[in-house]
């Protein structure tokens with residue numbers, strides 16, 4: 528072992544992880560904590576990766592404080608997710624990505640992957656139709672690479688550095704590199720101490736705005752079709768870590784907690800509309816129930832495969848927007864944030880197709896469900912339900928509606944008033960020249 532490697536290892540023992548670096552660039556053999564793996568792919572499929580929870584390096588504290596001693600609507604150990612935190616103004620948050628690579632070029636994430644990763648964040652936080660994030664909940668939070676650096680000079684929002692120890696996630700690289708963490712989300716890519724990603728803390732439990740305030744992501748798991756390969760190559764590592772950065776616990780943190788109101792806001796993950804969960808889930812399970820109710824295996828704050836997770840819940844969105852307001856208010860770029868909810872065209876970077884929103888609750892349902900939709904402005908609206916074969920089952924809305932949020936019940940009957948059979952149906956919303964379609968499951 529070379530002197531440099533020994534030094535790196537000694538440093539990392541101090542932070543609890545002794546990382547020997549990749550032996551060569553690309554998808555070659557790697558060594559982690561003395562264990563050898565033929566490839567990143569083999570590593571992420573290993574028992575070691577799963578049993579040590581290496582998908583994310585954020586750990587909930589073992590001791591909980593009394594949530595009733597806290598104040599505010601979204602402190603560390605409780606949530607008061609009132610509707611006042613529902614998406615109204617679009618919050619625009621500035622990002623700077625610091626790429627920490629080796630001189631050999633290993634870890635030098637290209638600009639194209641960085642841009643695609645920012646796109647993925649927006650798809651997931653805005654539930655953009657037609658993207659992998661479309662089945663999620665509209666969060667009204669968008670991310671842009673910074674266009675001005677801390678000195679006011681133009682920038683592409685990306686900084687690049689070649690230093691071996693920083694690539695190893697060693698040394699306090701944030702001290703020389705961080706851009707004012709009150710104003711910018713500082714994201715670093717490197718070996719991330721053997722995790723796919725991590726944040727050091729939740730903003731409720733930390734010196735927000737210190738140089739250490741950051742998100743770290745494994746360089747090969749950054750961006751769309753990232754080099755690490757399936758199942759962690761679709762950019763959901765950063766979506767998950769951004770959830771922490773904006774105040775969310777894992778869905779499984781603190782175990783089952785309580786499922787009943789209101790104690791579910793002061794136990795488990797402090798959110799009531801994520802079902803209780805005893806432990807994390809890897810892979811892509813069809814269903815699971817570790818606490819008597821269906822586990823939130825599709826939630827971004829779980830550990831499932833990138834393409835098996837696709838939602839923040841309504842209350843998680845409220846907790847994140849509350850956290851942004853109460854703990855990270857200076858991040859919000861006033862110049863580019865827009866008011867008026869989903870009509871974001873004035874932001875310039877905000878896709879108009881995100882303007883429509885459509886969901887039904889509950890789903891699956893028997894036999895009644897409420898279909899909620901949002902349109903950006905007043906105008907003709909049509910909401911139809913179809914069978915999987917494309918047969919029109921029911922027209923629920925066909926007329927002019929005001930801009931904003933609407934809801935309508937469906938009792939499981941067709942246009943003739945007859946009950947339809949169990950199965951999958953599609954709701955289709957058309958307004959303002961845009962169309963959005965969602966799946967629903969009727970289980971009689």
Ligand SMILES: [Zn+2]
Nearest residue numbers: 583585767777
């Ligand atoms: Zn996590």
